[in-house]
Amino acid sequence: MDKLEDMASVYEFDPLTGNIPATKVEITVSLCVMYTQGVETKQWREFGRTEVIDNTLNPDFVRKYILDYFFEEKQNLRFDFRLEKPLGGIPGKNCGTIILSAEELGNCRDSATMQFCANKLDKKDFFGKSDPFMVFYRSNEDGTFTICHKTEVVKNTLNPVWQPFTIPVRALCNGDYDRTIKVEVYDWDRDGSHDFIGEFTTSYRELARGQSQFNIYEVVNPKKKMKKKKYVNSGTVTLLSFSVESESTFLDYIKGGFLCAVKFSGNPSQSTSLHYMNPYQMNAYALALKAVGEIIQDYDSDKMFPALGFGAKLPPDGHVSHEFPLNGNIENPYCNGIEGILEAYHQSLKTVQLYGPTNFAPVVNHVARYAAAVQDGSQYFVLLIITDGVISDMSQTKEAIVNAAKLPMSIIIVGVGQAEFDAMVELDGDDIRISSRGKLAERDIVQFVPFRDYMDRTGNHVLSMARLAKDVLAEIPDQFISYMKSRGIKPNPAPPPYTPPGHTHHTQI
Template identity: 65%
Template sequence: MHFSRNVTTCRVDVQSATTELLFGRTEVIDNTLNPDFVRKFILDYFFEERQNLRFDLRLEKPLTNEDGSYTICHKTEVVKNTLDPVWQAFKIPVRALCNGDYDRSIKVEVYDWDRDGGHDFIGEFSTSYREMSRSQSQFHVYEVTLLSCLVDTELSFLDYIRGGTQINFTVAIDFTASNGNPSQPTSLHYMSPYQLNDYAMALRAVGEIIQDYDSDKMFPALGFGAKLPPDGRVSHEFALNGNPQNPYCTGIEGVMEAYYQSLKSVRLYGPTHFSPVINHVARYASAVTDGSQYFILLIISDGVITDMAQTKESIVNASSLPMSIIIVGVGPAEFDEMIELDGDEERISSQGRYAERDIVQFVPFRDYIDRRGNHILSMARLAKEVLAEIPDQFLSYMRTRGIKPGPLPPPYTPCPPPAINPLLTRRVSRI
C-alpha cells in the first residue's frame, strides 16, 4: 500500500448514555503503516457515568495543528488607585496553565484599568511553568515580582483506585408491605415480563457503574422488613440469596436474580428500619480504616423510616468510617425523613454529636424518570445524580486521615514474540 499523498490521524470520541461527542484528534503522521502518536488527551473523568471511548484511525489530508497563538487562562482582580499593585494569590491547574508542557511560553500582560473598558496596555513579559516553579521571583522587564509559587499535587479518586483501593458495594432492598403485593401490577415490586420495576431499575443503574470498580464483582445483597420462611420471623438484615453466612452475589446479574428469588420466598411485612443494614456495613468498614478499602451502601426504599433516631445515630457513627450511603426513594411518597438524612441543608446529628462528614446522598427516582418511557435514559440520569458525590466523600475521608494512594502498578509491557530456533527452521525447510 502506498501513502505518498496521505497522512494518518486518530480520532477520539467519547460516548455517554445520551450523547456522543468528538473529543479530539491526534497530530498528523505522514506515510507510515505504524504511526506512533505523541499528543496526549486529558479527559474529564466522571465516576457517576459510564464513558465509552472510541478510537478511529483515519487516512486523510493534513490537519492544522497549534499555531502559536495565546489563550487567556486567568485574569486577576483589579487593584485600584496605586502604582504599586499587589494581586491576590490564585490557584490554577497546570493543565489549564500550560497543558502539561512545563516549557511552554506563558505571557503575562499588565493593563491600567479604565471604567469604560478601554484599558491601557502597560507591558508584558514571558516566562514558563518551569521558571516559576524554580522560584525565580523577579521579572526585570517591568519590575514584576513573583511573591510565591507553590506547586501542589491534587490527588484524585482515580489515583487511589489505581493505587489499589478496593471499592466494596452492598445492596439493601426494602421488603415492607407498603410496597404492595408483588403479584399485583400496582406493586413497586411487581415483576413485569416487559420491563423492570423501579427497584430493579435503580439497582441496575447504580450497580452497573459501581461494579466496574470492584475487582472480584462479588456483592453482598440484603433485604429488610420481611417475614422469612420457615417460621415467619421478621428480619431487617437478611441475605437475599438465603445464605446469611455468605450473602455475596456474583455481579449485578447475581444480585438481580437473588432479589427476584426473594420476592417468591419472603412475605412483605414491616416496619421500615434502616439502622440494621447501615450497622451491617459499618462493622466491616470499621475493620479496614487504612484506606485500602472503601464501602458503599445502596438502600432502595419506598417510604417512611420508622427507626429515625437509630438511623441518625448509625450515620453519625459511620461518618468517621470509610463508607458512603446512597438512598434511592421509589414510589410516590414524600420522603421527608430521607431528605433529612441527606444532610445538605443541616448536618446530621444524634444525641448532641454531629456527623464528621457528609456521607449520605438521597434522590427520589421519580425525578429522573424519562417521560417518554426511555428506561435506559432514566437509569443513566439516576446513576449520574446518586453517584456524583461519591468521589468527594471518598476523598474527604482519605484527606482527613492523611492517607495517600498506594504505588501505581508497573506499566503493562507486552511479551516479546518467542525466538525462532534456526535449527528448527532448517529442519522444517527440508520437509
C-alpha cells in the same frame, strides 16, 4: 442582592476556534450560567456557572468550563446572564460584547501550590495604603491571555503576603512549561474600579525553580515607565514557595466493594405493589438495582456482593429484621453478581413477610462495620439502598451517616413509588451538610434520586435506566477521591508494561 432578572442568548459555538457572534448587553453582569443542549431531546441542561463579579461592566470570569468535544456533533451552547440592574441603553446601539475563548486541554494532571509576597508596592489609596491582589493569566496559542487565578485581597499594606494557592498546571499553562504567564497587580476598590499597580511575566519552568533569585520580579507599570525617565518599578513580587503534586483520579484506584439493601413492604402478590413479580417485566426495585448494579459491579474484582433486606418478618418465628441477608445465609450473605442479587431478591419475596417500618440506621451501621475494618484504601464500599417508604429513624440514620462519613464508603438511595422523600433530600447533603448532635459530617457521602423522575412515558426502560444510573453514580468518583486525599492515600503504582516472551523491552533515554 435585588431580585435577579435573566437574559439568555444562544450561540452556535465552534469548540476549536471559540468563535461566537457578539451580542448586545445593556446590564451589569453578576454571573454567567452555561447550558448544553441534548443531541436527541434538544433540551437545555445547566452545565456550570461562573463566580459572581460585582460592580463592573467588564467582568473577566476566572471559573472555566471543561467540555468534551465531539467532531461529529454540532454542539450548541447557551449562556444566561444573571443581572442586578438594567442599564439605560439606546435601541440598535452596540452596548457590549461577549468574548469566549476555547482551547484543547492537555493531559497534564499535576497541580502546583505556590505562595507569593510583595515589597514596596505603589501607594494608591488617598487615605491609607493599597489593598493589593494579583491576577494570573495564561497565554493562548493566538497570543491572547485568559485569566486563570485571582489571589485574595490583602488590606492596607504595601508589603502583602498572600495565602498559598493550588492551581492545576494545565490551567496555568496547559502543560506547556515555557508558555508565558502574565501576572497583574491591582489595588482593590470597593466600587470595582481597581487601580492598576503593575505587571510582570514568568513561566511555569521559571516558577518550578522555587524560591530563588530568579523568582523575584519587578512589578512594572508601562504607562509610568514611558512618562517618567527616572521610573524603576512599582515594587517587587517574590515567590516564597513552590511545590507540585500529581492528582490521582478515580481510575488510578478502582478497587472496592458493592453492597445492596432493599426495603420490603406491601404484598408482592398484588399488582399494585412495587414488589409485584410481573412475569413479563421487572418491578421498580429490580429495574433500579439492575441499572445501578450493572455499572458499579465492574469496579469489584470478584463480583461477589452482600445483599441485605430490611423491614420484613422472617421465618420461622416472624420476627422483624432490618438487616437480613437476601439469600437467607447469615454466615455468607454474598451473591454472585447482579443476577445473583436479583435471584436472591425474588426468592426472598416468597419466604419473608413484607412489613415495616423504614429504618435505615441498621444497614448503614452494618456496612460501616465493614468499612471501619479497612481504612487503608485497599477497599471502598458503596451501599445502594432501594426504598419506597418515608424514613422512620431519621435521627439515628443521620448519626449513622455522620459517623460513616469518615469511613471509606458512599451511600446511594433510590426512592421508588409516590411517597414523600423530603427526608432523603436532607440526607443527600448537597445544599446543607448533614449533621447530628451538633457534629457535622466530614464529607458528603449520600446521593439520593427519586425513581419516578426516570420513568420514560414511552416505555423505553433502557434509556430511562441509563439516565438513572448516570445520575446516581455521578458523585461516587469525587466522594471516593475526597476520602483518599483526606487520608493521604496514593494509588498503587501501575504495573510495568507487558513484554511478550522472547522480546526485549527497550527504554529510550
